Amino acid sequence: MLPANARLRRSEEFRAVMRGGARVGRRRLVLHALARCGEHTKAGLVVSKAVGNSVVRHRVSRRLRHLVAARLGTLPPGSALVIRALPAAATATSAELGADLDAALRRLSLAPSLRHDNGPAV
Template identity: 70%
Template sequence: MLPAAARLTSSADFRLVTRGGRRAGRTRLVVHAVAGPADPEADPGSPRVGFVVSKAVGNSVVRHRVSRRLRHLVRDRLGTLPPGSALVVRALPRAAEATSAELGADLDAALRKLRLSSGDES
């Protein structure tokens, strides 16, 4: 589970990140990101993450399974994200058949493309 301080919850925050941020698409997911705080009143020290898993991914059981996998993967990477950043991870229909390792590889590739991984030197 993600800590409460690390969650995007309001539709305004989701809208700000998806419309105003950068985007990196992969086979199974799309990651939208804003490097600075999405909400000016938010704690700039903690990255925040939200998830979008639509009905196109599958029925409720499949959607919740994909959401749990993505939450777990992002939780392990929270420490590598820049302070004050905000992410929205949107699952695509192919995420339904993906393993956690495949979702993790797509997430890592998207974060590298957005240059949000702490290991990037470029």
């Protein structure tokens, strides 16, 4: 479960991230990211009816929410993410969704291994 201060809630927040942020598409999801839009790192999910019936949509949402919650601490402070599930997410395993999410984060240089943190100045 995502903490309350880590969730995008209002449609204006979703719209700002989706229109103003960078976008990376993968086979099972599309990741929209906007850097420095507040003090807390936030995330929101979009799982439309194209993914499947309500049972399938809720299963995909639970999996994505769990995956995002595990990665929130590694993201730059103040960043906002919107993860949009594609129809292929309906048949994907958690591992496949996690691999797509990690690949998208790396592509946007939001994964910890690719961020350009040079450490303290000497």
